[in-house]
Amino acid sequence: xxxxxxxxxxxxxxxxxxxxxxxxxxxxxxxxxxxxxxxxxxxxxxxxxxxxxxxxxxxxxxxxxxxxxxxxxxxxxxxxxxxxxxxxxxxxxxxxxxxxxxxxxxxxxxxxxxxxxxxxxxxxxxxxxxxxxxxxxxxxxxxxxxxxxxxxxxxxxxxxxxxxxxxxxxxxxxxxxxxxxxxxxxxxxxxxxxxxxxxxxxxxxxxxxxxxxxxxxxxxxxxxxxxxxxxxxxxxxxxxxxxxxxxxxxxxxxxxxxxxxxxxxxxxxxxxxxxxxxxx
Amino acid sequence: xxxxxxxxxxxxxxxxxxxxxxxxxxxxxxxxxxxxxxxxxxxxxxxxxxxxxxxxxxxxxxxxxxxxxxxxxxxxxxxxxxxxxxxxxxxxxxxxxxxxxxxxxxxxxxxxxxxxxxxxxxxxxxxxxxxxxxxxxxxxxxxxxxxxxxxxxxxxxxxxxxxxxxxxxxxxxxxxxxxxxxxxxxxxxxxxxxxxxxxxxxxxxxxxxxxxxxxxxxxxxxxxxxxxxxxxxxxxxxxxxxxxxxxxxxxxxxxxxxxxxxxxxxxxxxxxxxxxxxxxxxxxxxxxxxxxxxxxxxxxxxxxxxxxxxxxxxxxxxxxxxxxxxxxxxxxxxxxxxxxxxxxxxxxxxxxxxxxxxxxxxxxxx
Numbered sequence: 001x002x003x004x005x006x007x008x009x010x011x012x013x014x015x016x017x018x019x020x021x022x023x024x025x026x027x028x029x030x031x032x033x034x035x036x037x038x039x040x041x042x043x044x045x046x047x048x049x050x051x052x053x054x055x056x057x058x059x060x061x062x063x064x065x066x067x068x069x070x071x072x073x074x075x076x077x078x079x080x081x082x083x084x085x086x087x088x089x090x091x092x093x094x095x096x097x098x099x100x101x102x103x104x105x106x107x108x109x110x111x112x113x114x115x116x117x118x119x120x121x122x123x124x125x126x127x128x129x130x131x132x133x134x135x136x137x138x139x140x141x142x143x144x145x146x147x148x149x150x151x152x153x154x155x156x157x158x159x160x161x162x163x164x165x166x167x168x169x170x171x172x173x174x175x176x177x178x179x180x181x182x183x184x185x186x187x188x189x190x191x192x193x194x195x196x197x198x199x200x201x202x203x204x205x206x207x208x209x210x211x212x213x214x215x216x217x218x219x220x221x222x223x224x225x226x227x228x229x230x231x232x233x234x235x236x237x238x239x240x241x242x243x244x245x246x247x248x249x250x251x252x253x254x255x256x257x258x259x260x261x262x263x264x265x266x267x268x269x270x271x272x273x274x275x276x277x278x279x280x
Numbered sequence: 281x282x283x284x285x286x287x288x289x290x291x292x293x294x295x296x297x298x299x300x301x302x303x304x305x306x307x308x309x310x311x312x313x314x315x316x317x318x319x320x321x322x323x324x325x326x327x328x329x330x331x332x333x334x335x336x337x338x339x340x341x342x343x344x345x346x347x348x349x350x351x352x353x354x355x356x357x358x359x360x361x362x363x364x365x366x367x368x369x370x371x372x373x374x375x376x377x378x379x380x381x382x383x384x385x386x387x388x389x390x391x392x393x394x395x396x397x398x399x400x401x402x403x404x405x406x407x408x409x410x411x412x413x414x415x416x417x418x419x420x421x422x423x424x425x426x427x428x429x430x431x432x433x434x435x436x437x438x439x440x441x442x443x444x445x446x447x448x449x450x451x452x453x454x455x456x457x458x459x460x461x462x463x464x465x466x467x468x469x470x471x472x473x474x475x476x477x478x479x480x481x482x483x484x485x486x487x488x489x490x491x492x493x494x495x496x497x498x499x500x501x502x503x504x505x506x507x508x509x510x511x512x513x514x515x516x517x518x519x520x521x522x523x524x525x526x527x528x529x530x531x532x533x534x535x536x537x538x539x540x541x542x543x544x545x546x547x548x549x550x551x552x553x554x555x556x557x558x559x560x561x562x563x564x565x566x567x568x569x570x571x572x573x574x575x576x577x578x579x580x581x582x583x584x585x586x587x588x589x590x591x592x593x594x595x596x597x598x599x600x601x602x603x604x605x606x607x608x609x610x611x612x613x614x615x616x617x618x619x620x621x622x623x624x625x626x627x628x629x630x631x632x633x634x635x636x637x638x639x640x641x642x643x644x645x646x
Contacts, residue, residue: 178369180356181334182383183434192382196373 039246046250078160143225167201285313320491362431541606580632
């Protein structure tokens with residue numbers, strides 16, 4: 001068999017998967033793109049709304065703000081967790097990782113409702129706060145931005161931990177010992193050695209969490225109680241309830257573009273293939 | 281750099297991990313300006329001792345004294361010891377100058393003072409032109425020198441070296457051994473080195489401390505340890521040795537006769553050694569290079585005959601394994617230049633050694 005024929009053989013092998021992707025993934029996205037330019041009439045009308053329509057702008061700004069806050073909080077919590085895990089004994093590491101990963105196996109829906117039960121006016125947190133006399137009136141902890149952020153951070157922490165942990169594990173612990181041997185206290189050794197060396201992992205985790213947060217649907221829908229709208233829920237509202245296909249698909253296209261742009265920017269800074277786990 | 285070293289003393293140093301004793305009651309002095317090597321197989325506790333001196337391991341018992349002052353409770357950053365780690369532990373995100381300047385930055389030196397000292401330290405290890413390189417752009421030998429410069433740049437009380445040459449290939453290792461020795465003489469500081477490489481220990485050190493199973497077995501100058509090993513372990517670990525065991529059949533003056541089966545070995549008593557009573561069992565350590573392959577007419581204090589059981593050619597000479605009745609297999613070396621015999625398997629040869637060639641050693645404590 002010559003090389004050319006062999007190569008054609010390989011292409012035939014991946015052809016079913018390739019066709020499946022085109023049929024069920026690429027084609028609908030192209031269609032979404034097409035609808036955004038054709039409904040209700042041909043042209044850039046839907047995209048004009050980005051600059052003219054207050055409610056469209058508000059949704060975008062709310063989404064960006066919530067995603068930014070979520071990313072920062074998930075990074076801070078995740079960094080502390082990763083640091084603890086990376087420096088723990090191997091046996092303890094297994095248990096720590098389990099605790100971080102187990103929530104991932106629980107349905108998003110279940111977790112969102114669990115937060116509602118905890119945070120609502122008669123929920124556990126408010127009951128405890130009022131009975132302990134810390135607050136007089138129950139706090140508004142859910143069906144607002146605060147509730148959304150709590151739920152999203154909870155969901156995102158494992159995704160923040162994994163890339164950071166893998167970059168922290170590559171740091172030779174002897175470097176910290178060396179820094180201390182040279183007269184640096186624990187704090188200085190951390191700031192000048194560990195932190196800069198773990199930074200690639202932090203950036204990777206930040207990109208991952210931010211992109212993930214942009215398209216969040218269930219958690220904001222349940223914990224936002226319909227009052228605080230994020231992009232995904234807004235798209236759903238336009239298409240399913242208001243039957244404004246053009247506006248909904250325009251926003252969906254913007255979401256895809258935003259994600260691709262973020263990835264493109266950061267792929268210049270860091271190795272995306274490593275971030276998503278392929279290659280050595 | 282000034283030429284003042286500090287003296288270090290370990291007093292009853294012990295480290296236990298659960299029921300395992302890594303370091304067992306080790307007392308040792310390192311004199312000011314001395315190059316002392318802790319030598320032992322892996323698991324002998326040598327690295328644990330070094331880490332206890334550096335402050336990374338808290339001893340279970342005993343003290344570490346610097347110039348007579350107890351420093352056992354001090355954290356590593358307060359000890360002012362330079363350290364070269366195994367694998368060097370260079371900071372990968374800092375260039376050579378930043379790596380070497382790190383200890384000075386920590387100490388709050390001004391930029392100008394720092395630059396001058398970094399340059400001096402890099403010149404000391406002949407790396408002056410590499411200041412802007414990252415560690416990964418350097419060869420193993422260069423990385424090793426950066427680690428040395430970084431450990432010496434802040435005029436430390438003591439320089440600790442953890443297997444400093446183990447990551448290098450053989451030829452480079454020999455080269456850096458000489459450099460390290462010259463560096464020690466130039467800076468005149470106290471060096472405490474850890475290695476499992478006996479050649480490195482012999483060639484570098486003023487004194488060697490041999491450890492096994494966490495215990496200090498023997499300490500002394502390299503030649504003294506090589507010529508007068510106290511125990512079988514020391515004789516075996518430092519260089520190669522044959523062991524001849526037998527019982528004393530007579531002892532008089534500075535001589536004794538040891539019977540090993542039907543073979544009689546004439547053995548001089550080393551200076552200062554107690555004369556054993558007849559009937560006592562003795563173990564003799566006999567270095568291969570002190571055994572001569574005798575020609576027909578040659579004679580020696582001890583002469584045995586045996587047959588060659590195996591041999592290998594090493595360039596400068598032959599290494600022979602000779603089966604000798606009563607004594608078992610004896611290793612001998614034979615210079616290849618004008619060798620009196622051509623080795624081949626099964627050849628009968630005569631071996632001879634003088635009465636002072638072997639030394640009595642103690643069996644190892646269990």
